[in-house]
Amino acid sequence: MSALITPRGDRIVYDDLGSTGATTAIFISGAGPTRAEDPVTLATGKAFAARGGRAFIADRLGRGDSIPAGPIDLDAQLEAIDALSREADTPVILIGHSSGCAIAMLAAARTTDLAGMVLWEAPLGLFEGGAPSWWASVRAAIDADDLEDAVARYMVGMPPEWLEELKQSPAYPQIVLGWVPDGEALSTVEERGYRDVLSSVTAPLLALVGSETFPGMTATADELAASASDGRSEQLAGAWHSWEPEAMAERLARLAGLAG
Template sequence: MTQNTTGGTAAAPASTTTTTGRTARGDRITADVRGSGPGVVFVAGAGPFRAVDPITTRTAELLADAGTTTVVFDRLGRGDSPAPGRLDLDRELDAVAAAIDLAGGSAVLCGHSSGCAISLRAADQGLPVTGLVLWEAPLELGAEETRAWAAEIERRMDAGDLEGATEHFMKDMPPEWLAGAKASPDWPAIAASVVSQRADAQALTWATRALADGGLAGVPVPLLALTGTETFPGMPEAAARLAAAVPEGSAETLAGAEHSWDPEPMAARLARFVLA
């Protein structure tokens, strides 16, 4: 159940193996695995998967060339990781554990956006996580506000109102993002995929509460909170709070804009973190 693609020149990226893993609950995840060395697993936020995320793919290629094993996987209910039923946080954490297995049994987690909260919860729950690199964790809102936001998303999902759930998930994002999504011919598919974001909403509810009440003090691994040089209001402050909330935390700014990073400097910074 694997497919191998190997670059043809010395300057080409490390070879890529597209493979599958199984979670403890029997869900299947599909992942691209590259390189050899300490493991790094990329945990996407709301929406992205391998086929539509060239930035993460390029970062993983560069990082694999630096001497690591990188895993980019489709989260449950996305891309090539189909999963019916209720995709809650516990089920997603099982998928993260399966991705860590593909990385060699332990890994640094690189979370993006709400994937940061899932990564934090994975470390908190004792998964074999060796470090956390978190890009623009959206923890700027208060715990109660986040809880109410997440509860409304789940209410709309459970009522079958997937478009409404998507709109509510995106309500605090730049309005042009939602307008662009609704104007796209892919809008029905975008709305249908919101079922995979229940885990994001639940993880953000937990993370904002843990950030407020000191619950992150037990996170047992080094954490690097990153924000882009061009970012949204509140993100740098949230990164600083996050770094201060864990025993081994730091916060930095790195090249990036529109809630995303530049692959080359991100890969270089990840390599320093992982190989230190």
């Protein structure tokens, strides 16, 4: 376990896997578990490291061991990613998962040595009425201190069993406060438009979906790839919003130029 302090004083805890000096994969999770509860990402990082790369798997702010010094918002999350990329001191690949894709897209413009970006099943263009309207509704519930309603509004359109599982978590309903960067990022990306957000990104972009996925995900991946200067959309082994670790590690290695 490693840790760093961002310029604003947030403590970010992360697992550092692989060799110093190697191209570093920085995983940006969505509104999901802590790193300790995410065996898929851990297995992916280990497999990428075994192929000659390096992986940073961090707890998001307010999650697990990462302690915020102030409000958990998009600016704080982007600063945390920037601090991780500087700590790597190598070319980095940003890997966004779900709503983490929108955060990765916004972080890319601040990443000085970006070797590539991978977006796994970005939930963009899928909200009824658009992400800005959806996020305004969630934000209103948070501001009214009705966190249970905020969680329900955030989860609209997702499988109902996901919400029921969340209700069993000891972090429920305060968990929604850690999703503020996700909501702000999704809203910002849709409001600005994919081409504008990606306009400064010259590194390769891979928009990936699983072999079994939700409606609309493939169309979004195609649109994201078309909006980048060097973009591709691909299918990768995985199901229902989760990738297969070995398949992802192999694809990351090829992107990093590590595969033979």
